[in-house]
Amino acid sequence: MSMIAAFYSNKSLLITGATGFLGKVLMEKLFRTSPHLKVIYILVRPKSGQTLQERVFQILNSKLFEKVKEVCPNVHEKIRPISADLNQRDFAISKEDMQELLSCTNIIFHCAATVRFDAHLREAVQLNVTATQQLLLMASQMPKLEAFIHISTAFSNCNLSRIDEVIYPCPVEPRKIIDSMEWLDDSIIDEITPKLIGDRPNTYTYTKALGEIVVQQESGNLNVAIVRPSIVGATWQEPFPGWVDNVNGPSGLIIATGKGFLRSIKATPMAVADVIPVDTVVNLTIAVGWYTAVHRPKSTLIYHSTSGNLNPCNWHKMGLHVLATMEKIPFESAFRRPNADFTTNNFTTQYWNAVSHRAPAIIYDFYLRLTGRKPRMLKLMNRLLRTISMLEYFINHSWEWSTNNTEMLLSELSPEDQRVFNFDVRQLNWLEYIENYVLGVKKYLLKEDLAGIPKAKQHLKRLRNIHYLFNTALFLIIWRLLIARSQIARNIWFFIVSFCYKFISYFRASSTLKI
Numbered sequence: 001m002s003m004i005a006a007f008y009s010n011k012s013l014l015i016t017g018a019t020g021f022l023g024k025v026l027m028e029k030l031f032r033t034s035p036h037l038k039v040i041y042i043l044v045r046p047k048s049g050q051t052l053q054e055r056v057f058q059i060l061n062s063k064l065f066e067k068v069k070e071v072c073p074n075v076h077e078k079i080r081p082i083s084a085d086l087n088q089r090d091f092a093i094s095k096e097d098m099q100e101l102l103s104c105t106n107i108i109f110h111c112a113a114t115v116r117f118d119a120h121l122r123e124a125v126q127l128n129v130t131a132t133q134q135l136l137l138m139a140s141q142m143p144k145l146e147a148f149i150h151i152s153t154a155f156s157n158c159n160l161s162r163i164d165e166v167i168y169p170c171p172v173e174p175r176k177i178i179d180s181m182e183w184l185d186d187s188i189i190d191e192i193t194p195k196l197i198g199d200r201p202n203t204y205t206y207t208k209a210l211g212e213i214v215v216q217q218e219s220g221n222l223n224v225a226i227v228r229p230s231i232v233g234a235t236w237q238e239p240f241p242g243w244v245d246n247v248n249g250p251s252g253l254i255i256a257t258g259k260g261f262l263r264s265i266k267a268t269p270m271a272v273a274d275v276i277p278v279d280t281v282v283n284l285t286i287a288v289g290w291y292t293a294v295h296r297p298k299s300t301l302i303y304h305s306t307s308g309n310l311n312p313c314n315w316h317k318m319g320l321h322v323l324a325t326m327e328k329i330p331f332e333s334a335f336r337r338p339n340a341d342f343t344t345n346n347f348t349t350q351y352w353n354a355v356s357h358r359a360p361a362i363i364y365d366f367y368l369r370l371t372g373r374k375p376r377m378l379k380l381m382n383r384l385l386r387t388i389s390m391l392e393y394f395i396n397h398s399w400e401w402s403t404n405n406t407e408m409l410l411s412e413l414s415p416e417d418q419r420v421f422n423f424d425v426r427q428l429n430w431l432e433y434i435e436n437y438v439l440g441v442k443k444y445l446l447k448e449d450l451a452g453i454p455k456a457k458q459h460l461k462r463l464r465n466i467h468y469l470f471n472t473a474l475f476l477i478i479w480r481l482l483i484a485r486s487q488i489a490r491n492i493w494f495f496i497v498s499f500c501y502k503f504i505s506y507f508r509a510s511s512t513l514k515i
């Protein structure tokens with residue numbers, strides 16, 4: 001019997017960010033392994049014209065939750081959505097709901113965040129720092145609370161190259177930043193943002209670092225732990241391999257590559273691709289919840305959920321695996337044939353962006369115009385290149401993360417718990433994982449039917465022929481122009497023609513001799 005699963009039975013949990021990528025997988029695993037848990041409160045905001053109930057209904061009816069419904073048929077009764085907006089004071093939670101949360105919650109998993117790299121500092125501070133502070137305040141009023149688990153990111157201190165499982169100080173105290181956001185206007189915030197974030201690449205990593213300091217400073221007597229995942233990817237094993245439902249991180253790049261939009265990227269091929277499957281992060285998080293509540297460590301423990309130091313894979317290898325899979329399982333209606341060239345300097349990046357990305361987009365837009373349709377490819381390409389430029393930092397640096405606490409926790413688990421809540425990334429086979437990831441992107445993100453694979457292969461063959469034809473035509477045109485304008489080109493041309501002529505004549509003569 002799993003000790004961890006038994007621990008969560010009859011518990012009331014509170015999850016923020018439960019509608020997000022990680023939050024959904026966390027909920028799924030909790031219900032599947034501890035079907036007797038009492039209730040999971042989730043803080044949800046109405047979104048895209050959907051009510052809370054509609055959002056929860058959609059999640060429960062997704063493929064991700066199919067297995068849960070078998071082991072926990074009354075799962076819908078155990079999810080209690082609470083209307084909340086983490087950007088509002090007291091999260092805009094009603095008095096009755098707040099009372100229930102305060103009196104019943106046993107464990108908190110705080111996953112909600114803005115993960116956008118371009119978020120305005122005010123917005124990022126509000127969600128990643130102030131909301132964390134408010135949630136801790138709420139937690140301090142919960143008499144039954146046993147543990148508060150905060151999800152941060154392994155990149156919160158990405159300005160360092162070696163990162164230990166400790167909280168690093170920031171030059172300006174989070175409380176001062178929170179206060180200043182209340183009275184500074186946007187233009188001044190824009191001006192001071194680069195100075196505040198310093199050598200971090202964006203407001204996201206900066207505010208996640210501030211969030212950690214808030215957790216450390218304001219947790220009082222609470223049992224608190226922080227989980228720091230690196231680049232979270234599709235599921236490795238559970239509930240089934242390859243599940244993914246958003247384009248963040250690698251998933252968007254896999255689509256862009258498979259559809260032939262993205263063919264080269266500025267990346268350091270040998271840099272470690274620190275991708276970690278979402279189910280590995282979730283298993284660690286659940287185990288951390290149990291350990292923190294039961295063992296009550298004296299200080300706030302940080303757990304790195306990373307792959308680089310235990311089972312490294314670099315971008316070059318990852319790119320090759322992705323391309324090899326796309327040969328077998330191509331995406332439908334690709335714009336060009338998938339390719340993955342890594343460039344390492346700005347000049348070659350700009351060159352390939354012009355030649356391999358923008359030029360085909362311009363030609364395609366021209367074709368759209370000719371056929372009476374609205375051009376759109378260049379706009380799409382420019383947006384994609386902007387997105388890529390924001391991710392570039394993470395594919396051109398390598399980090400070394402220590403994982404002592406994570407390894408310690410693994411050794412504390414019973415063999416059964418190590419099996420049920422496996423977060424031992426050493427067991428991950430990258431080739432198999434990437435194959436399932438690409439397949440998962442095709443099935444769950446692009447919603448493409450596997451029956452369409454032969455047609456997709458046919459389409460790629462056609463693209464290859466067009467590519468050869470286009471290159472040959474381009475070569476001939478350029479050559480013709482050169483010959484018309486340059487004596488040297490003409491000389492080379494006559495030399496080649498006469499050489500070929502002599503070569504063919506020689507063969508003709510020798511074959512006649514034999515006869």
Ligand SMILES: CCCCCCCCCCCCCCCCCCCCCC(=O)SCCNC(=O)CCNC(=O)[C@H](O)C(C)(C)COP(=O)(O)OP(=O)(O)OC[C@H]1O[C@@H](n2cnc3c(N)ncnc32)[C@H](O)[C@@H]1OP(=O)(O)O
Pocket residue numbers: 115116117118153154155229230231232247248249250251252253254256257262263264265318319322339340341342380383384386387388390391394395
């Ligand atoms: C030839 C090459 C071959 C390669 C071979 C393949 C190798 C395998 C690939 C491995 C490489 C992995 C590298 C990962 C590095 C990740 C590091 C994460 C580290 C930190 C981890 C964390 O701790 S935290 C979670 C990460 N947090 C995000 O990852 C949010 C990012 N994101 C945004 O901050 C916003 O997205 C941003 C960009 C502002 C635009 O913002 P925006 O307002 O302009 O618009 P949107 O957000 O609506 O997106 C606009 C359009 O970009 C599309 N798109 C969005 N993401 C995309 C994406 N990743 N790749 C492609 N396309 C993406 C989207 O689908 C839209 O497409 P469309 O226009 O057609 O609808």
Ligand SMILES: NC(=O)C1=CN([C@@H]2O[C@H](COP(=O)(O)OP(=O)(O)OC[C@H]3O[C@@H](n4cnc5c(N)ncnc54)[C@H](OP(=O)(O)O)[C@@H]3O)[C@@H](O)[C@H]2O)C=CC1
Pocket residue numbers: 016017018019020021022023043044045047084085086087110111112113114115127151152153154208228229230231232233246248249
């Ligand atoms: N994905 C990754 O690669 C990594 C993620 N992390 C961390 O993991 C955690 C989860 O990330 P992930 O699941 O990928 O992110 P998502 O963007 O998928 O999910 C974010 C969640 O936060 C919720 N949220 C955002 N704003 C509000 C708000 N104002 N009020 C209420 N809820 C809100 C979202 O709700 P809604 O659905 O309504 O928008 C959503 O449920 C984050 O803390 C992130 O920093 C760390 C490392 C890597």
